[in-house]
Amino acid sequence: MKAIYVYHDQGAHLLDLPIPEIGKGEVLIKAHYSGVNYKDALAITGKGKILHSFPMTPGIDVSGEIVKTRPRKFKKGDEVLVTGCGMGERYNGGFAEYVKVSAENIVVIPGGLTKRKSMVLGTAGFTAAYAIHQMEKNGQQPEAGPVIVTGATGGVGSIAINMLANLGYEVIAITGKAEKKLWLKKIGAAEVIDRKKIKYGKRPLESAQWAGAIDTVGGETLAGLLRHIKPRGNIACIGLAGGYELNTTVMPFILRGINLLGINSVDCPMPLRQKLWQRLASDLKPTELETIYSGVLSLEEIPEFCEKMLAGKTSGRWLVKPG
Ligand SMILES: NC(=O)c1ccc[n+]([C@@H]2O[C@H](COP(=O)([O-])OP(=O)(O)OC[C@H]3O[C@@H](n4cnc5c(N)ncnc54)[C@H](OP(=O)(O)O)[C@@H]3O)[C@@H](O)[C@H]2O)c1
Structure with a gap:
């Protein structure tokens, strides 16, 4: 089978490798x-x-x-997905023609989604759904006011915008790509703010403007959002595209009761994982998934694409077709 292999200090290579053998409990x-x-x-x-x-x-x-399974709860031909769970980090991942995984990590693709659609969503869509779910659990409602989404043209950001807009939220997109304004409005943003022009202020608390935020950027952006969220609002902390440090004060937490919600999609427990995929196939299913879908890559094309992604030059969701 064809697979990408990353070697320590030697980078990524596309290789022909044997199809993996499965053990007990594997698929x-x-x-x-x-x-x-x-x-x-x-x-x-x-x-x-x-x-x-x-x-x-x-x-x-x-x-x-599924082409082979040891546990009988699955059968050959079942259409399934895996996101996170350590795949592509602790064990071999999805940039290959065949993937061996523990049956414990498998989600049967719910009705309403397909193998393709579920990967246009992928970890990005799953994480956006997770963030919204946690915010709702903490009382977030459209009536409380606008919700900010940072890293707006990225995978997580763009899917979050469409989901929030469909739920009735007024969504404010913060982006570094001014040229994507119309695209962001099409997927559901009510307003688009240029991240280079935004001023968050320096005081521990600034004017309370937004009822919540989904933040994929971290660093100074997250510190800035904390100063501006309305009392009892929620910020879902997802990413670090702008930096992993967070310099802030306790003031937003003790004077406005802001909730900073950590989102870890990798280790999401299976019952909640199943529930979120059901929501992704129903009430949270994006209506602009084909607008967010940006293209498909072969295994060979992935390394060059990844350089562009880290330089912030890509947008939307990119599929990989391994075979
Ligand atoms: N916690 C979790 O479980 C989880 C799950 C998925 C992803 N993540 C994290 O979430 C982040 C986004 O992931 P993704 O897959 O959506 O990536 P992505 O598609 O590359 O999107 C990232 C977006 O962030 C913005 N950005 C890039 N560089 C930036 C910078 N220096 N300063 C400010 N904004 C910048 C860009 O959007 P604009 O040009 O529109 O501003 C970019 O499109 C990553 O840090 C990722 O590791 C975490």
């Missing part, structure tokens, strides 16, 4: 689709310590059909 998936997430770009380029050992096949998402 072999013929990969139909994967997708590129920011974490995959860090893994492929070596710019982030994502892979736990070498050589390793990256790719934190895969969908396809």
Whole structure:
């Protein structure tokens, strides 16, 4: 089978490798689709310590059909997906024609989604759904006011915008790509703010403008958002595209009761994972998924694409067709 292998200090290579043998409790998936997430770009380029050992096949998402299974709860031909769960980090991932995974990590693709659609969503869509779910649990409602989405043209950001807009939220998109304003409005943004022009202020608390935020950027952006969120609002902290440090004060928490919600899609427990995929196929299913879908890559094309992604030059969701 063809697979990308990343070697320590020698980068990513496309190789012909034997199809893996499965052990007890494992399943072999013929990969139909994967997708590129920011974490995959860090893994492929070596710019982030994502892979736990070498050589390793990256790719934190895969969908396809089961060709071999040891546990009987699945059968040959079942259409399934895996996102996160350590795939493409602790064990070989989705940038290959066949993927061996523990049966415990498998989600049967729910009715309403397909192998392709589930990977246009991928970890990005799953994480956006997770963030919204946690915000709702903390009382977020459209009536409370506008919700900010940062890294707006990215995978997580764009899917979050469309989902929030469909739920009735007024969505404010913050982006570095002024040329994508119309695209952002088409997927649901009510307003688009240029990230280079936004001023968050320096005081521990500034004017309370937004009822909540989904933040994929971190760093100064997250510190800035904390100063401006309305009392009892929620910020879902998802990413670090702008930096992993957070310099802030306790004031937003103790004087406005802001909730900073950490989102970790990798280790989401299976019952909640199943529930979120059901929501992705129903009430949270994006209506502009084909607008957000930006193209499909072969395995050969992934390394060059990943450099562009880390430079912030890509947008939307990119599929991978391994076969
Ligand atoms: N916690 C989790 O479980 C989880 C799951 C998925 C992703 N993530 C994280 O979420 C982030 C986004 O992931 P993704 O897959 O959506 O990536 P992506 O498609 O590359 O989107 C990232 C977006 O962030 C913005 N951006 C890039 N560089 C920036 C910078 N220096 N400063 C400010 N904004 C910048 C860009 O959007 P604009 O040009 O529109 O501003 C870019 O499109 C990553 O940090 C990723 O690791 C976390």
